[in-house]
Amino acid sequence: MLLRATMFRRGRTASALLAIVVAAAAATAALNLFVDMQAKLTREFRNYGANVAIVAPPAELLPQDVLPIVESALNGRGYAAPFAYVVAHASNGTPVVVSGTDFARARKLNAWWQVAKWPDGPNEALLGIKAASLVSSDGKPFDLSFEGHTIRLNPVGTLQTGAAEDSRIYIPLSEFTAWTGVAPSTVEVAVSGSAREINTAIAKLRDALPRAEVRPVRQIIEGEARVFGKMRSTLLAASAIIIVTAALCVLATLLGWVSDRRRDFAIMKALGASQGLINSFFAGEAAILGAVGGVLGFLIGVQIAIWIGRVNFHAAVAPRLAIFPIILSGSMAVALVAAITPIFLLGRLQPATILRGE
Amino acid sequence: MFLRLVGESFLRQKRRKLLAGIAIALGVCVATAMIAVATDIGDKISRELRSYGANLVVTPQQDGLAVQIAGVDLKPPGSRAYLNEADLLKIKGIFWHNNIVGYAPMLSVNVLLEPGQTDVTMLGTYFSRRVKFGVENFTTGVRVTNPWWKVKGAWPGDDSENVLLGERLASKFGKEPDNEIEINGWPHRISGILSTGGPEDDQIVAPLPLSQSILGKPGAVDRIYVSAITKPEDAFARRDPRSLSPEVYDRWYCSPYARSIAYQLEEAIPHSHAEPIRQIAQNEGVVLSRIKGLMLLVTLAALIASALAVSAAMATSVFERRGEVGLMKALGAGNLSVAGLFLAEAVLLAVLGGIAGLAGGSLLAHQIGRSVFGSTISIQPVSGALILLVGIVVTFAGSGVAIRRAVISDPALALRGEP
Numbered sequence: 001m002l003l004r005a006t007m008f009r010r011g012r013t014a015s016a017l018l019a020i021v022v023a024a025a026a027a028t029a030a031l032n033l034f035v036d037m038q039a040k041l042t043r044e045f046r047n048y049g050a051n052v053a054i055v056a057p058p059a060e061l062l063p064q065d066v067l068p069i070v071e072s073a074l075n076g077r078g079y080a081a082p083f084a085y086v087v088a089h090a091s092n093g094t095p096v097v098v099s100g101t102d103f104a105r106a107r108k109l110n111a112w113w114q115v116a117k118w119p120d121g122p123n124e125a126l127l128g129i130k131a132a133s134l135v136s137s138d139g140k141p142f143d144l145s146f147e148g149h150t151i152r153l154n155p156v157g158t159l160q161t162g163a164a165e166d167s168r169i170y171i172p173l174s175e176f177t178a179w180t181g182v183a184p185s186t187v188e189v190a191v192s193g194s195a196r197e198i199n200t201a202i203a204k205l206r207d208a209l210p211r212a213e214v215r216p217v218r219q220i221i222e223g224e225a226r227v228f229g230k231m232r233s234t235l236l237a238a239s240a241i242i243i244v245t246a247a248l249c250v251l252a253t254l255l256g257w258v259s260d261r262r263r264d265f266a267i268m269k270a271l272g273a274s275q276g277l278i279n280s281f282f283a284g285e286a287a288i289l290g291a292v293g294g295v296l297g298f299l300i301g302v303q304i305a306i307w308i309g310r311v312n313f314h315a316a317v318a319p320r321l322a323i324f325p326i327i328l329s330g331s332m333a334v335a336l337v338a339a340i341t342p343i344f345l346l347g348r349l350q351p352a353t354i355l356r357g358e
Numbered sequence: 359m360f361l362r363l364v365g366e367s368f369l370r371q372k373r374r375k376l377l378a379g380i381a382i383a384l385g386v387c388v389a390t391a392m393i394a395v396a397t398d399i400g401d402k403i404s405r406e407l408r409s410y411g412a413n414l415v416v417t418p419q420q421d422g423l424a425v426q427i428a429g430v431d432l433k434p435p436g437s438r439a440y441l442n443e444a445d446l447l448k449i450k451g452i453f454w455h456n457n458i459v460g461y462a463p464m465l466s467v468n469v470l471l472e473p474g475q476t477d478v479t480m481l482g483t484y485f486s487r488r489v490k491f492g493v494e495n496f497t498t499g500v501r502v503t504n505p506w507w508k509v510k511g512a513w514p515g516d517d518s519e520n521v522l523l524g525e526r527l528a529s530k531f532g533k534e535p536d537n538e539i540e541i542n543g544w545p546h547r548i549s550g551i552l553s554t555g556g557p558e559d560d561q562i563v564a565p566l567p568l569s570q571s572i573l574g575k576p577g578a579v580d581r582i583y584v585s586a587i588t589k590p591e592d593a594f595a596r597r598d599p600r601s602l603s604p605e606v607y608d609r610w611y612c613s614p615y616a617r618s619i620a621y622q623l624e625e626a627i628p629h630s631h632a633e634p635i636r637q638i639a640q641n642e643g644v645v646l647s648r649i650k651g652l653m654l655l656v657t658l659a660a661l662i663a664s665a666l667a668v669s670a671a672m673a674t675s676v677f678e679r680r681g682e683v684g685l686m687k688a689l690g691a692g693n694l695s696v697a698g699l700f701l702a703e704a705v706l707l708a709v710l711g712g713i714a715g716l717a718g719g720s721l722l723a724h725q726i727g728r729s730v731f732g733s734t735i736s737i738q739p740v741s742g743a744l745i746l747l748v749g750i751v752v753t754f755a756g757s758g759v760a761i762r763r764a765v766i767s768d769p770a771l772a773l774r775g776e777p
Contacts, residue, residue, distance in 0.1 A: 004561070015670045015673035015677065015760070016674060017668075018669075018670040018673075019667055019671065019674075021668035022663050022666040022667050023667060025663065025665070026659065026660060026663035027657055028658075029656075030656070033652075040639040040648075041645075041648065041649075043387070043640075044645055045645065046646060047641045047644055048410070048637065048641045050639055056464040085427045087425055087427070088722045089658050092644045094423065095423075095425050096425065097423075097424075097425055097426070097427060099710070110637075112636045112637045112640045112641055113636070113639075114636060117606070123431065129651050130421075130423055130424075131423060134423055139422070146671055147402075160636070161633040161635070161636045161637060162414075162415055162633040162634050162636050162637075163415070163635055163636075163637065164424055164426055166424075167389040167425070167426075180664075184466055188743070192416065195532065215555055215559075217555050217556065218506045218508075218554060218555030218556070219410065219411055219504070219506050219555065219556060220410070220555075221407045221555075221655060221745050222409065222505070222506040223407070223410035223411070223506070225568065226406055226409045226411075227403065227406045227407055227409070227645065229454050230403065230406050230490055230731060231403065231649055233652070233729070233730040234395065234399065234726065234730050235652075235656075236727045237729075238391075238392060238395060238653075238656060238660075238726075241387075241388055241392070241722060242388060242392075242656075242660050242663070243389060245384040245385070245664070246382070246388075246389045246663065246667065248384050249380075249384045249385060249668075249671065250667070251382050252379070252380045252381040252671060253376070253381055253670055253671045254486075254668070255376065256374060256377045256671070256674050256675055256678060257674050257678075275469050287447070294509040307655075308652070308655040308656065311655060312648060312652050312655055313652075331529060351652075
């Protein structure tokens with residue numbers, strides 16, 4: 001009987017179903033994005049570079065195996081790069097800051113560095129744009145001396161950042177140590193994750209390196225927390241608006257759909273059906289409609305979320321299955337409310353009144 | 359007769375009309391709120407992104423290499439070029455002056471702390487200085503440009519002789535706020551302990567005039583940090599202004615790219631070199647375009663969803679009335695006049711529901727703006743009118759299909775209550 005009732009009014013049922021599907025899809029997409037976007041946005045924020053600096057205490061060195069320690073503490077959630085600094089002298093006697101680093105790591109950490117060409121061979125140097133004009137304005141190999149030791153370097157690329165890096169010369173760490181005998185004094189770390197995850201990572205780093213100073217870079221951490229918080233609230237508000245209005249819209253559509261069937265209701269009652277039977281009949285129909293709409297809407301909504309993720313973030317949005325029960329029960333609940341309310345109101349009327357069309 | 363039919367239909371079927379009207383109003387409401395938020399989010403987020411600090415730096419053109427490791431200046435004095443503090447005001451005179459959120463001049467000078475101690479860097483700057491340019495009054499300094507700087511105690515006055523001590527220096531010397539510290543042999547009051555998480559933790563930060571008098575160069579500034587609201591960099595922004603034709607150059611000059619603002623700063627301040635700070639400026643663009651893109655796509659999805667929901671509501675409300683259609687046709691009404699009646703009702707409903715939705719949506723957008731960003735988000739009258747128009751068209755289209763099906767069906771069947 002349920003099935004026939006649905007089949008019998010294909011047009012009406014289809015449009016009521018459409019309303020549920022659309023609402024469920026919009027709600028799924030909004031919830032899925034809200035959950036997933038936080039991870040995506042955090043990753044974008046990691047482009048700002050290091051948010052934690054690990055510094056050797058005065059007159060001490062960082063342990064030899066500092067990088068493996070840092071990386072095991074990070075557990076894959078971020079990047080780290082070592083930096084060692086000395087002041088060397090160019091052949092004309094000008095002092096210049098020379099830094100030894102691991103280029104592969106520095107490149108990942110500092111995505112904003114504008115580099116013409118990254119060095120990848122021995123004796124190759126990356127020159128800050130200001131340093132380049134001083135030591136090797138013609139791009140020829142140049143000499144640097146530090147405490148009596150001289151090294152000949154090949155400038156392969158220039159670096160422009162608009163900050164202190166412009167005045168520095170970067171060379172591979174192994175050559176730097178062989179030349180100066182100075183070990184890295186700083187490890188810069190970009191931890192990805194929410195503010196709480198960053199704090200946990202800082203605590204872990206402090207435990208792993210009790211002698212070193214682990215300093216949060218507040219400029220980056222606080223800026224991110226602020227912008228991220230605003231974006232999260234905006235998305236939350238937008239999702240809430242979409243979901244609430246979608247639910248109300250479905251409710252309005254379904255109310256019209258159900259109360260249009262007062263004649264069916266009256267006939268059933270006139271033929272002797274009990275109020276309970278009628279209630280369960282209408283409720284069952286609404287529940288089926290809500291369930292079918294919820295499932296279809298979930299599938300469509302996940303597709304929308306995936307599409308948005310791909311277009312905007314060039315990365316897949318993982319479908320969150322945890323949302324499914326929420327969507328399903330939500331659409332069924334809305335459908336049930338829409339079905340029961342008019343029946344409840346009509347229950348007090350005589351079938352004859354309804355059948356007469358009053 | 360036609361008007362009476364429409365009027366009676368609204369009067370007699372209040373409940374049905376109300377439900378369809380609510381659906382339309384909700385659809386328009388979502389559309390309005392989302393469009394208002396999406397169009398304004400770029401502005402709001404760029405303002406929030408300024409909490410990352412300055413995105414432009416102005417240095418003297420003849421500036422040599424900075425020889426600085428971990429905030430300690432190792433450069434021999436005497437070989438430095440300076441900018442003139444008096445030129446700072448011109449920053450507020452450039453084309454994009456409204457986009458300048460704030461600026462902070464810096465002058466670092468090495469000083470001796472306490473008798474017998476090694477030298478540390480003293481940074482002279484504006485904290486929160488009131489500046490007057492023309493008729494405009496504004497406040498600028500590190501408290502505007504570097505909101506992550508925290509002070510235990512009080513900020514020094516911009517014309518005082520008091521200083522801020524970086525927190526690592528403070529713990530090294532065992533100083534508290536309100537203690538005194540000897541700088542180059544002269545006692546100064548420490549008004550507060552500064553914590554920044556950056557090199558300033560190992561420095562002394564002082565009002566600009568104090569560091570100028572220690573250096574012996576009144577009016578000297580060695581760099582200026584400028585915090586400006588910019589547009590994300592694109593291929594056009596990266597073009598060299600000198601290679602552009604006059605019209606293209608004007609377009610480049612009048613776009614708030616970090617590079618064009620830097621170019622204008624160089625023009626305004628004599629003998630200067632201005633440059634975007636890439637860590638801040640470039641990532642700002644990336645984050646901003648991602649957030650804008652996200653809101654745009656979410657809005658698009660919400661618009662499609664609300665259009666479909668309105669269509670579904672209208673279709674349902676027409677299907678309900680097939681008996682009525684049958685009756686009208688049985689009494690001799692033509693297809694055209696029946697369809698006209700329904701469409702007129704739909705339009706009337708769309709206008710009423712649309713206006714209610716527009717009002718509700720603007721209110722929602724306003725609330726989001728106030729609670730999230732602390733400033734209002736308002737909908738432009740043009741987009742408001744456009745949304746209303748689209749709402750009417752959608753209602754029209756949504757009921758169109760259902761009306762067509764109702765009109766072409768056999769009145770006898772409809773009256774018998776069969777599909």
